[in-house]
Amino acid sequence: MARANNKGVRAGAAVVASAVAVAATVWGVAALVGPDGTASSQTARPGAGGGSGRGDDGQPGEQRQGIPEDIAHASENGADAVNITIDDGPDPRWTPRVLEVLRRHDVRATFCMVGPQAKAHPDLVKKVVADGHRLCDHTMNHDTAMDKKPVAYQEAQILEAKKLIEEAAGGGAKVEYYRAPGGAFTPDSRRIAAAHGMRPLGWNVDTKDFDKPGAAAIVSAVKREIGNGPTVLFHDGGGNRAQTVDALDQVLAWLREQGRPTGFPVRTAPDAAPAPDAP
16 A cells, blocks of 8 residues: 555645546546455554544544544444445446345445445435445545545545535435545545544455356355455446345345344444454
């Protein structure tokens, strides 16, 4: 992971201009790159970097709601619980099918949304919220190299996406997590997210569903890697997600057979470091 800029988050006109420029980037010109984070890029050092940035009230050095800057690696629902997370949507074809599977199993998930996708499909964002799921900021452009970009760029990617997702959700719904594309976290991006009420969110089980290896391979990945930690990565955007829908149905049935509850990632409690070999 690139060394973070220690000068902190830049406020003012430069950030506003960057946000406008990011929003104007054409979505869909480049292919969406699937998460390829490794243990080294996924597990950032808790508390690294400079000051804590600005909170929503504009006061320097104050974190809203006491959100920790370290990456979440636990579940609110206890040690046996599994966190289901869904990335890169919402998508008009696949998000409704994912929601149907979750509804059938009475499971709540965390949806990590890309800003322009949320803006384009506000009806789906509202359905996600109405079904009791939580929202996560997955940036504006899914730039897996954003850890190598200036702090102002990172801030614009994060905060503009948060704004679009919350506007699409309506009704005062809040984005509660931030997931860096491909695990490209930096101390600055984690600080920016926490200062605006979003817990940095990693994953422990990469199902590789983005590459469409087949439903059986996706299910096998979950069973094989669930010992790494509770947070499982699926996708509802970025292409044909038929295998994901099938595999998610099987995984949720298997978790029920194993007596494993599901839950949401921790937000405000300090989180223990993951196992040394956990993603």
